[in-house]
Structure formats: C-alpha cells, structure tokens
Amino acid sequence: MSEILVIGHRNPDTDSICAAIAYAEFKHRTGTRDAVAARCGEVNERTQFVLRTFGVPAPMFVADVSPTVRDVMQSNVISVPPRTTAVEALAVMDERNIRVLPVLDRDRRCLGLLSVFKASKFFFPSPNRIFDSRRVVASVRSLARTLGAKMICAFEPDQEEDLVLMVAAMKPASFAARLPNYAPEKLVVVVGDREDIQRLAIENRVRIIVVTGGLEVCAEIRELAKRNEVTLLLSPHDSATTAMLCRAAITVEHVLRTDFLTFHADEKLREVQAIAAASSFQAFPVLDTDERVVGMLSKSDFLKKVDRRLILVDHNELSQAVQGADQLEILEIIDHHRIGAFSTSQPILFRNEPVGSTSTIIADCFFRYDVPLTPSIAGLLLAGLVSDTLNLTSPTTTKRDAEILTWLEEKAGVNAGQFTEQLFSSGSVLVSQTPDRAITTDCKEYVEDGRRFSVAQIEELGFDAFWKRHEAIRAALEAYRTANGYVFSALFVTDVAAQSSLLLVAGSARLVQAIKYPEASPGVFELAEIVSRKKQLLPYLTTTLRMVAATGPL
Numbered sequence: 001m002s003e004i005l006v007i008g009h010r011n012p013d014t015d016s017i018c019a020a021i022a023y024a025e026f027k028h029r030t031g032t033r034d035a036v037a038a039r040c041g042e043v044n045e046r047t048q049f050v051l052r053t054f055g056v057p058a059p060m061f062v063a064d065v066s067p068t069v070r071d072v073m074q075s076n077v078i079s080v081p082p083r084t085t086a087v088e089a090l091a092v093m094d095e096r097n098i099r100v101l102p103v104l105d106r107d108r109r110c111l112g113l114l115s116v117f118k119a120s121k122f123f124f125p126s127p128n129r130i131f132d133s134r135r136v137v138a139s140v141r142s143l144a145r146t147l148g149a150k151m152i153c154a155f156e157p158d159q160e161e162d163l164v165l166m167v168a169a170m171k172p173a174s175f176a177a178r179l180p181n182y183a184p185e186k187l188v189v190v191v192g193d194r195e196d197i198q199r200l201a202i203e204n205r206v207r208i209i210v211v212t213g214g215l216e217v218c219a220e221i222r223e224l225a226k227r228n229e230v231t232l233l234l235s236p237h238d239s240a241t242t243a244m245l246c247r248a249a250i251t252v253e254h255v256l257r258t259d260f261l262t263f264h265a266d267e268k269l270r271e272v273q274a275i276a277a278a279s280s281f282q283a284f285p286v287l288d289t290d291e292r293v294v295g296m297l298s299k300s301d302f303l304k305k306v307d308r309r310l311i312l313v314d315h316n317e318l319s320q321a322v323q324g325a326d327q328l329e330i331l332e333i334i335d336h337h338r339i340g341a342f343s344t345s346q347p348i349l350f351r352n353e354p355v356g357s358t359s360t361i362i363a364d365c366f367f368r369y370d371v372p373l374t375p376s377i378a379g380l381l382l383a384g385l386v387s388d389t390l391n392l393t394s395p396t397t398t399k400r401d402a403e404i405l406t407w408l409e410e411k412a413g414v415n416a417g418q419f420t421e422q423l424f425s426s427g428s429v430l431v432s433q434t435p436d437r438a439i440t441t442d443c444k445e446y447v448e449d450g451r452r453f454s455v456a457q458i459e460e461l462g463f464d465a466f467w468k469r470h471e472a473i474r475a476a477l478e479a480y481r482t483a484n485g486y487v488f489s490a491l492f493v494t495d496v497a498a499q500s501s502l503l504l505v506a507g508s509a510r511l512v513q514a515i516k517y518p519e520a521s522p523g524v525f526e527l528a529e530i531v532s533r534k535k536q537l538l539p540y541l542t543t544t545l546r547m548v549a550a551t552g553p554l
Helices: 013-030 045-055 086-096 116-123 127-134 141-146 174-183 195-203 219-227 240-246 268-280 299-303 357-367 376-391 399-412 417-425 464-484 511-513 533-550
Strands: 003-007 035-041 100-104 110-115 135-139 150-153 161-167 187-191 208-211 231-234 282-289 293-298 307-314 329-335 349-352 443-448 449-462 487-496 500-505 519-521 525-528
Touching: 003 013, 013 035, 013 045, 013 307, 013 357, 013 376, 013 511, 045 116, 045 307, 045 417, 086 100, 086 110, 086 116, 100 293, 110 116, 116 449, 127 135, 127 161, 127 329, 135 141, 135 240, 141 150, 141 208, 141 231, 141 240, 150 219, 161 329, 161 443, 174 195, 187 240, 195 208, 195 219, 219 307, 219 443, 268 443, 293 299, 349 519, 357 399, 376 399, 399 417, 443 533, 449 464, 449 533, 464 500, 487 533, 500 511
Parallel strands: 003 035, 003 307, 161 187, 187 208, 208 231, 307 329, 329 349, 449 487
Antiparallel strands: 100 110, 135 161, 150 231, 282 293, 443 449, 487 500, 500 525, 519 525
C-alpha cells in the first residue's frame, strides 16, 4: 500500500509534532489521500498538553523507515503440505508460474523448499543411479490419486512403500524370467489388457498391478487378485504416461531441500541483500517472530521500489531525520532552519522560509490556497507557532508570524497570550524527566566541516529546576556526548519569562574555554537575551568550533 509519511525531526518539539499533523491534513484536503502524520521520538509533556487541549491524537510512532523485507516480499504465499504428491505440487508451480514452492506444516512452519531443479534430479537420475529411474515411493492411495486410477481392490492402501516399477511390455516367458530378480512384494507392474501377464503377476503375488489404457479386467482376474491380496488399479492413461506418473506419486517431503535460507520480515533490506545475492537459492521463506512463514522473497524482489515516501517538516538535515530517511524518496521539505548538506535524485518541493516556526509556513499554505481549516488544526498550528517564537518574543519572529498568529487565533477561537502562559506552565522537562531523557527531549545533531555535535534546548519558567539538578545533568550530557562520538554536546536552557538562557557545554577544555559568555558555574554560561537556538546560539557555536579547530585538534 502506498504511504507518504509526514514527519518531523528526532526528539520532536511542539512545532515539529504540530507541523506534521497539520501538513498531513493539508495534503489530505488537497488530494494526497495517502499522507500520514508520523513522529520518530517521544511526545514531551507540553506537546501532550497541546494535543489534549485540541483533542488530536499523537502521530503514529515510526522509529525507522529503512526498507525491510516486509516491504518487498510476496505476502500471498503459495505453499503445499508435506503429503502433497510431486505431480500435484508441480502442477501448482506450473499454474502459478513459480520456481520454488515452500512446504509448510500445519503451524505454517517451513519444512523445506521444492524446486524444479531438485525435482528434476529425482525424475532424471544421473547414469550412475539409473536404477533410481524405476523407484516408486508412494502409498497405494497416493498412486491411485496421481494416476486418476480406479481401485478395483486395494490392500493397506495408506502405507507408504519403497517400490520398484516394471513395465510388462514383453512375452509371458520373458516376464516370468525377470520376476525372480525382484522381491514380488516390492513390484509395481504396469501392463495393458494382456490377461496372461496379469495372471502371472498375480500368481507371483506382486504388490500392485496397474492396468493401463482405461481397459477393464475380467471378473476372473479381479477375483484372483483379491484371493492373492494383490492391489489392482485401472489407469486411464497409456503405459508410457502411467509409468511416468507412478514416479510422480512420491510426496514432496521426500524431495525437499531442507538446507534452505530464511529471513525475518522486519530485517532491513540493505542488510540481507548481500546474503541473498551470494546464495544459490532463488527464493527465501520470510518468517515472523514466531518462525511462521508470512511471505516469500525472491532475488528479483530486491529490484522493487519501496512504496513509502517522506515529507520532512521542521528540519532538512539527514542527521536529524528519522532513521533510514536516506534510503527513501523524499517528496517535500517544509522548514525554517538553515539549509544543511542535502541532495536528491530529482527535483522536489523545498519550502524554506526565514520565519519563526514551521507551523507559520503550514498555516500560510492553508491561507494562500483557501483550504478549510478546522479549529483543532488551527489550534495545533497556533501552539507550534507560539512555542517556537515564545509568543512572538523570539528574535526569529517575523511580521508574517504575527499576521498568521492573528489569523489562527480567529480560526481556533483561542487567545495566544493566555494559551502561551498555560503551555509553558504545563510541565517542566527538568522536573518530569530523568537527566538523560531531559537532555534529548529536543536535541538536534549538526555537522560542521565534518565534525558532529549536538545542541538540545529546554524551555522553562525560571532556572530553579536546572540549578537543583545541574551536576546530574552535566554528567548525563557528557555521557551522551561520549556515546555518540560528538566533538561537543550543548544544553540550552531558556527562561521564557525572563527571555534569557543558560548554556551547558560538554566537550574539550579548549572548546569550553573559548566560549566568551559569563560563566555562572564551571561549564555553565549565562546568555542574557539569547533565546533562539537557530538564529542566535547555533551561529555562535559553529564560529567558535571553527576557531578552536583551526588552532589544533579538539
């Protein structure tokens, strides 16, 4: 099924979540019915407050969009049970035009694979195994079913046996001379309407006589077969066809490849492709977590295009995108941040504007194209806008943000000032989360001249919660930096009421010493009137990083 995920960055903030929901709604209303809002991180307390306020569920959680086996496998599995005869199984393969047929038990667990190649080795044995061309492994009942034969009399019809085929196309004397060469209880004699041969075979108590050509046998032969406990079948086919089909009465459990290779449905395509390519198998059973077969994967399936595409909102750098975004087609980007390193295989819609929030851009889409806007979606966009611009007080705020906010207030029936106060008092991340979770709640990764670093932002009413836990937060930030191999990790704590921030930096001593803001505590700096990570802090940090890197290794 086609699917377009509208998704924000990792560790999403309110603007990211609200933008994803609202833009998916915009796409729906403008004809893109398969657009789905998604997220690749947890919803923080303030965003939960917004969603509850406007009665909108959180977007679905998607941790990884990397193409998986499930995306390209054939989910309509054509299979047979183990007691299926070879002729029946080959008929299925011919009818469905498949080369490999899985054999499944009642619990849909794979017992093995039947392939045309494996079957041909049984039906056409090599010259050093020429006697195998006369081997019949079957029960009387499966033999009759394969031949479409009528059972005149049958003894132990369900017992599978390893028998020897003899076509009695000879004089009675020649037939009599050959009979002592085989154990009679192992013989399947294929014969036409020659009563002398039939009688001789019965008197020697062969296991089965198959009379060919759809010909009837006389009452005397029938009675003689019953007395001597010889199974008697009437085949509608000629002798040559009957002899060939006798061999095909073997059940598939005897001609399976049991050394097959399997994959699990949720394995990433990129990880299994090399394994599949190096394998001699052409198809592979696909299993679920209970080891049951849920699909088949052929080598040609790797050429399929995965029908899942992305629209990125509130970010444009792959380092901030959902895992696996680099493996899918990106249709659109709607963002208000700097343009990072990014390339696409074809032109896309890339709307990047220097406004205070992505929600501003998406609200403008509704406005410009005169698309109906429900109060709940208007409320979400209002929340995203005021959270990112601190209700128009951030230096990132533009005239367009203010115009759009006035329009959204009318559409949502919400006073922005009152709502902002409720939003920022709805929960403190530093109080409600453990330090290791608090520092990643709204954390973004950046790459500058090949050096990776992270900057997280937390918006609070005052700094009391930070100072009470700053040592534990410092330790968590250093652990996060080390675990991810960043040159430094920063935490930007903003007091939305006082319009100022604190900056905690975990990194080399040279880098920390290069920061020229007043130091309130070791590694903690006071940034008066600095509230924007995007417009004020990030340019300063990248400039400092370049300066320090130019004087030697970090």
